[in-house]
Amino acid sequence: MRKAPIIITAVVAALFVLSWLLKSNGAVVDENSMSAISQGFWITLSAFLTLAVMSFLYQDNPFYKFAEHLYVGVSAAYWMCMGFWTTLVGNLVPRLSEGLSNWFEVPYVGFKPHFIIPLVFGFLLLMRLSPKGGWISRWSLAFIVGTTAGLNLPRFLSSDFISQISATFMPLLVNWQGIGSFFSDFSLSASGQFIGILSNLVVFLGVFCGIIYFFFSKEHKGAFGVASRFGIWILMITFGASFGYTVMGRISLLVGRLTFIMGDWLGLIS
């Protein structure tokens, strides 16, 4: 029973080595061929990891686990290094300590006393590691959450609220010159009067009924309920359109990956 995984692993390893050799064009080891061998290895590794991740579509398996753990581990380590070298060494140290700047070999830009504040908050956060002093870290958390939420409120009100209200201020009767003119010049052209009026009407009713749907303190019955149901229909139609649009984008990502497998790795397409 335990032979099957060993055989599969051996076959995959053999295929990996075979691919490596083929992608390296069987080059003999000299100064110029080292780059071909290296390139062959990386292309084979990329293809292996791509297939390992795609194998999740069948079921969870050791190759997917390997790819997943490698990806999580490498990315977490990468971000930790980035945080240390760009935030602490890149921004904080050059503004607080000349000695440390010299030690890390980054240019000292002068002492900036206000940079002590983030340093102190950082230390307060690290107090979480102390069993008795863990509560002190709440000061930093309160500052981060409170300050940033407060800063976000005006931005949110401006971009997502007031600007959207003013964008809805549109005349329901576009270029209106009377009912006679409306029928005599009737056209289904996208730039025509009828489509213009219809478009503005849909926007108005959609926004109006959409907001009605998000009333939480009133029972959705009667006319209010009808408007609410119309609102959720509008929302769902919008979500459907958004879904289709985004899926098309995802398919282009899949095409990119398959192009790599078929072209760069297998050489089936140029």
Next chain:
Amino acid sequence: MLKHIIMLVLMVGLMTAVGWAQEEGTATDSVVQQTLAAPPTNVQAFDTPNDNGHSITIEWDISADDGQGLNNVVKYLILRSATPDGQFAEIGAATPGATTFKNSGVKDDEDPNYFPRETDFYYTVSAVTADGGAESEVVGPVRGEGQFFDTRNGPVLVGCLLFTIFTIFFIRKAKSGAKLYIRPLAGIDAVDEAIGRATEMGKPILYILGLGSAADIATIASFTILGRVAKKVAEYQTSLIVPCYDPIVMTVAQETVKTGYYDAGRPDAYNEDDVFFLTNQQFAYVGGVNGIMVRQKPATNFYLGKFYAESLIMAETGSSAGAIQISGTDEVTQIPFFVVACDYTLIGEELYAASAYLGGDPTLLGTLKGQDWAKAGVIISIILGIIAAVTGQTWFTELFHVGN
């Protein structure tokens, strides 16, 4: 012989005349080419309003030869000096026809683009032709000064004030004991049911806070719901897994879950390792979460917070693993994926409202009621705005104009 002499004199005379004419022509051409454009007029330099003080705006009337007259202006150069009779240096250029230029920079004095505020500057604008520039009169001194309040954000201030007044009023009303009706929401009602299901099955609950930072409103709303879920989980003695994308979010989530366990009277059951940092890379995070779903087989998955392209991958995996799924986000492009792959989805503001639903706290209920009144204000504004648009009352639209 005489004939030859006359011919010679005539030829010399002709050549001399041609030479003069050529010299004259060259001189005339040279005058035309070296004619400079008329300089820009009415140049004004002033502190840019509604900014942090690190910019000055320069305005001018175009040269008389810009687009008309000699029509030879190729650009305008903006020159600056610290003294009126000092060396003016070029600081920027504007295309023909332009009448304004903003001389701005950053506030960081270490940055090469630093622009000092409260420092006097003098400006001149030069209308440039192929042969040179014609400078306007020097204007100044002018200095950049920061403004405390950006008047363009007046509507935002009014909106904040109105919302605050509504909220305070209804919070006081709720605290005084008034019954505030809240309509049922399927996604909220399912929370307790989903926790109970996990308890019955003896499987863990997976709670995903999304990819937002601790500052995102969706993440803050999710913290409140997490607190409620943690309390229920502690009461039912079920296990809770919270893999986090952001270290700060993880820290807040640990505090939230711990508080939930304390509120339930079971601080001993709290395990800090259940709320952990996974990675800060989007698709590596998805891979890790998917691994948890297929190996630990949680009975219930919550996706509440800020989500991006990873939403469908996680929700599909959770669905195929047979978990009951409750989701909620304010990311409009991701809601469709949650709608198709989850059992219940909180759409946009429903996520914010969920915290009030679950808490039942008068403060949160009052906030919810205040939000509804703000929405009523929005509907009235839209109707008035449409009437104003139909009747051509542009001043009403201007009331809602927010500039940046």
